[in-house]
Amino acid sequence: MNLKRTLRDNRGFLLFLFSFALLRTAVADWNPIPSGSMRPTLLEGDVVLVNRLAYGLKLPLTDVVLMPLGEPQRGDVVTLSSPAGGTRLIKRIVGLPGDRVAMHDDQLILNGRPLAYTGAQTRGETLAPGWVVDAVRATEELDGHAHVVQFLPTVNARRDMAEITVPAGQYFLLGDNRDNSEDSRFIGTVPREKLIGRAHHVLVAADWLGEDGWRMAPRFDRWLTAIR
Structure with a gap:
């Protein structure tokens, strides 16, 4: 009886929690x-906003697509949920179903065409x-979509x-680093x-790993910025 009374007295709050969980697992994250x-x-x-409805509506907490x-x-x-263990990752789509993808000395080759890299700077x-x-x-030109990528020449990679x-039905993903x-x-x-959803903005950001180790300093210049 006490449990029933507790549920009844807090049904508004419980409904809010349920709705919030549904929002995060099915709509936005x-x-x-x-x-x-x-x-x-x-x-x-960085904390990024993810549109979970960008590619399809899924049954919450599953990979079952209800509607593309x-x-x-x-x-x-x-x-994405990694197919090699289920770890949540964030990457960039570079190859669509049917694309031919190769790499030579860090240069991405898409459908036989080496991509262009401009404005290289060392830091x-x-x-x-x-x-x-x-x-x-350097700036990588991916089908008219320009974005900056990074290479580490002295690191074994x-x-x-x-x-x-x-x-068919699969995608080739790379990290920008x-x-x-x-x-x-x-x-x-x-x-x-x-694929869980498309990341479209940085919501908030903080510098939490500097040369002196752990620290927490807001990066206000990155707040609410679009992801290119």
Whole structure:
């Protein structure tokens, strides 16, 4: 009887919690960025807004697509459930179903055409407190979608990949930090149902890992900025 009374007295609050959970699992979500695999587009400490309805309506808490709503596009930054273990990742779509994708010396080759990289600049990149390496940043042109990517020439990384054809219903994803990203070069192509949603804005951001270790300093200049 006490339980029934508690539920009755708090039904408004419980309904709010249920609605909030449904919103996050089916409509919109926000995700903190825990690693540097999408640098410089996304930084550790960024919190991104994710449109879970960008590609389809799913049964909450599952990968079951109830209704497709849109088509993933090259250049989209997406959250996904890794097909190699289920870890939640955030990457960029570079290959659509039927595309031929290869890499040579970090240059992406799409359908036999090497992509163009312009405006290359070298800067120091902190990988861990006290560990700074050279990083090269350049603008990559992906089907008219320009975005900045980063390469780490002195880091041991997978820079070459034989051409593959992306299977039907699957996508090839890369991190913008090309030499420090666990992406389709390692986990394979990603089935559409594993795409959670499209990340479109940085909601808030904080610098939480500086050269001196742990710290928390807001990056106000990144708040409410669109993801390119």
